[in-house]
Amino acid sequence: MRILTFLHSFEPGGVERVALRLVRAWRAEGIDAPLFMGRTDGAMRDEMADGLDYAVPRQPFSTGWMETLWMIAMLPRAIVKLRPDALFCAGNSYTIVALAMKLLLGRHCPPILAKVSNDLERRDMIAPVRWVYRRWLLLHAHFVDHFIGMEGPMAGEIAAAMPAAIGRISIIPDPALDEAQVMRLHHAVGRAREADQKGIRFVAIGRLAAQKNVALMLRAFARGATALDSLTVYGDGPERALLMTLCRDLGIDDRVIWAGHVPDPASGLPDFDVFLLSSDYEGVPAVIVEALAAGLPIIATRCSVSMAALTGHGALAHLVATGDMEGLSAAICDAGSLRQDRVASLAQARRFTVERASHAYLACFQSTLRQTPVHQNNFACLD
Template identity: 55%
Template structure:
């Protein structure tokens, strides 16, 4: 079985990081896992993407980064025709438009597509006038793509309702954001307990984009934190300058630090006391899983149907309404650094390992491949050799 995974670039992103790890894991299991990357750019090329062979189109122009989805739609069909994969792995919602375009452009020559639903499908943040078009787009995905993977149990109903697909086209595979060795390292490397009288050490790990709503977090921190508390924001993105200015405007310099990109942000979590997440929407945030592995209490917005299940319906963290600054500030004020249930958080983290997910994904992909081949006329079946 030949699997082709396609990504925009090596720019930091949770979907991309997990996809690169999955490709690496499949290759370690002797799976023929191809990787297409639209642009040879991004910080992850030097860490999680290091030494991974990949296909990239030649002659990428200076405007490719701004129109990378159109660039992929233009270049990827040729790669599919040349490499003849048995199945396509669409690593997240961001890439659904590329997958649908491939189905349209290649017709019956397009391999079956497995879409990992990586983000909230309800999207209550969208303006009312756009919602009918968005719902139509979801139904188009359900019409054209072959199978869907949700990352946590509540996503089964979410995918069925929003995409209009039957339950036999949906599989739940806990998001492979962790590995068994990573969990062991995080548990073993937890920093010294916070000294009495020293402020709580809050941490956020996110790309600095509107989706993550870090401005809400900074304002809520200013309202709810104690004078000796600190907040470290790990990550980079287009909103960094604006957020740094907001920090200055609120008089929080020295208490709120923007640390920039980190090659392995999970490794830094044991040095902190509490994870904050303020997103407008998410799927199953990898950083929440990493915080569970590190044993941190979590304060987060209720930004997807899966969040309550992830946090054990209140046993592993505190959820507040999306966009509610006052509620987030109150949760920040009351959280205790030592409040996490060690055994429950560890058990929850162990569900989300790449070792567990890899075989589950391969099983679904194999079924898709077998079903597709059985429907093809004899002259269209591939003998396993690239064209």
């Protein structure tokens, strides 16, 4: 069985990080798992590409601004050359590429297994855009052969958005970490408080983009935190300058630390007291799994249909509605009373390891190949 995974770049992103982790795991198990990259740009190249062979087309010019069109143009040639048995579509943002492969290659296109990596409700969209988005989702069932959700409640979400996909949906907990990382976080000893430090050390990890609504977090922190509390934000992105300006306007710039992108921000979690997430929408946020592994109390928005199940139905996190600044600031104000059940938190985090997911994915590929009419492997006419 040969599984071809395709990614735009090594730019930081949860979808890409998980896909690279799965490719490594499959190869370690002896699976033929080629990787096709649209380009080699991105901060994750140094931390995740070491020793990982991958194909990349020659870059006649900078292709980052048209990465989806570039992938659509380059991937068919890779498919013809590599002749995979199946394609792995790593997340929602790649399904347009999957559709293009079905249209361009027709019966020569291998079966496609797609992971649903993000919220399908998208209540953040304005009504006309959301109407179009829902129609686009309906099409997915006609060009994707099998769907993977990342937590139990996503099965119903996928079925509701794509009724024709019923019977072709599996749930595999997202491989946010490996077993060694989980245990390392669980047993890590955090940085000791300084003698004069009495406030709560809040921490957040995520790309500084609109989806994460870090502005909401900053406003809630300004209203709910004490003068002794601090907030460290790991990550970078297009909204960094705007968010730093907002910090100054709110008068909290002396208590907010912008840590930027670092290779392994999760390793620093034991140094903090409370984890914050303020996203408008997510799939299954890997950062929540990391916080669970580290045993941190969690304050988060209900940014996914899976958030309740992911956090033990309220036992392992304080959840507030998306966009609820009052609720988020009140939770931050009361953060000193939060306690985490580290045993239950660890058990939950261990569900989301690559060791468990890798085998489940391979079984799903095998099942999909058995159930899908054999595609034509004669690519001679396309060479």
